Amino acid sequence: MESFITFFDQLSSWQKLLWVMICLGASWMLEAGVPLVRLRYRKWRHASVNGVFLGMNLGINALFSAATVAVAAWTAASGFGLLHLVDLSLWAELALAIVALDLAAQYVAHYLLHHVRWMWRLHVVHHSDTKVDATTGARLHPGDFTVREVFALAAVAATGAPLAFYVAYRIVTIFFTFLTHANVAVPRWLDAPLSLVFVTPNMHKFHHHFERPWTDRNFGGILSIWDRMFGTFVYDDPGRIQYGVDVADPARDEDVLHQMRLPFSSGERLDRDS
Numbered sequence: 001m002e003s004f005i006t007f008f009d010q011l012s013s014w015q016k017l018l019w020v021m022i023c024l025g026a027s028w029m030l031e032a033g034v035p036l037v038r039l040r041y042r043k044w045r046h047a048s049v050n051g052v053f054l055g056m057n058l059g060i061n062a063l064f065s066a067a068t069v070a071v072a073a074w075t076a077a078s079g080f081g082l083l084h085l086v087d088l089s090l091w092a093e094l095a096l097a098i099v100a101l102d103l104a105a106q107y108v109a110h111y112l113l114h115h116v117r118w119m120w121r122l123h124v125v126h127h128s129d130t131k132v133d134a135t136t137g138a139r140l141h142p143g144d145f146t147v148r149e150v151f152a153l154a155a156v157a158a159t160g161a162p163l164a165f166y167v168a169y170r171i172v173t174i175f176f177t178f179l180t181h182a183n184v185a186v187p188r189w190l191d192a193p194l195s196l197v198f199v200t201p202n203m204h205k206f207h208h209h210f211e212r213p214w215t216d217r218n219f220g221g222i223l224s225i226w227d228r229m230f231g232t233f234v235y236d237d238p239g240r241i242q243y244g245v246d247v248a249d250p251a252r253d254e255d256v257l258h259q260m261r262l263p264f265s266s267g268e269r270l271d272r273d274s
Contacts, residue, residue: 008164023175027134027182036185036238041131049254054138057145064149071156072163081160097165098172099223101155106221109151114216119147121263121270127215127245130253132208137177141263176222180204195235199224202238210244
C-alpha cells in the first residue's frame with residue numbers, strides 16, 4: 001500500500017495527461033468497433049471543438065491542483081476531515097474517500113448544475129452537443145469546470161483525503177467520464193446489471209436526451225447508487241434518445257465562440273423552471 005501511495009503522490013502532470021489520452025483513445029477504438037448509433041458528423045472536427053474546452057480546462061485544473069496540494073497538507077497537519085475520525089485500513093479509507101468524493105464532487109455538484117439557474121446556464125454548453133461521443137466528456141464551459149473544481153476542493157477538505165487518495169479518485173473519474181460518454185453499444189444483459197452500482201454508458205446517455213425529464217436524471221459520475229437513493233435514476237431503451245438540449249440552437253453546437261458566450265446570452269431562452 002505504501003508503494004501505491006507513493007505512486008499517486010508522485011504522479012506528474014504529463015502522466016495524468018497521458019492517462020487522459022489513453023482513456024480517450026480506448027474509447028475511440030470502442031466507438032469504431034461497436035458504435036451505439038451511426039453519428040453523421042466529421043469526427044475530427046467534433047473532437048477539435050471539444051478539445052478546445054479540454055485545453056482551457058487543463059489550465060484551470062493546474063491552478064486547482066496547487067490549491068488541492070495545499071488543502072491536503074493542511075488537513076493532514078490539522079487532523080481535519082472525515083477520514084481523521086475513523087481508524088480503518090488504508091484500502092478501506094481509500095474506498096471511503098472515493099465514495100465520499102463521488103457523492104460531493106460529482107453527484108451533488110452535478111445536481112446543482114441542473115437546478116441552480118446560473119449554474120445551469122454554464123452547464124448547458126455540455127448538453128448542447130448533438131453528437132455525443134467520448135470527447136463530449138471534456139466539453140465543459142470553463143465556468144462549469146471551475147464550479148466542479150470548487151466542489152472537489154471542498155470535498156477534499158471535508159473528507160481530509162490525502163493527496164494520493166484524491167489523485168486516485170480523479171484517475172477513476174477520467175476513466176468513467178470518457179467511457180460513459182463514448183458512442184459505444186453495450187448489451188443490456190451487461191450494462192443493466194453493472195448499472196446497479198456503477199454509472200454505465202447506456203445509463204449516462206439518458207442524461208443527454210434533449211428534453212426533461214431525462215435531462216435531469218442520472219447525475220452520478222462513478223457510482224449509480226446516489227441516483228437510486230435520491231430518486232433521480234432512469235433506465236430505458238437508448239434507441240429513444242435524441243441528443244442535445246431543448247433550450248439551445250442545435251445548429252450551432254460546434255461554434256466554439258457561440259458556445260463560450262452561450263451562458264451569458266440574452267438572445268436564447270436558457271433558463272428553465274425548477
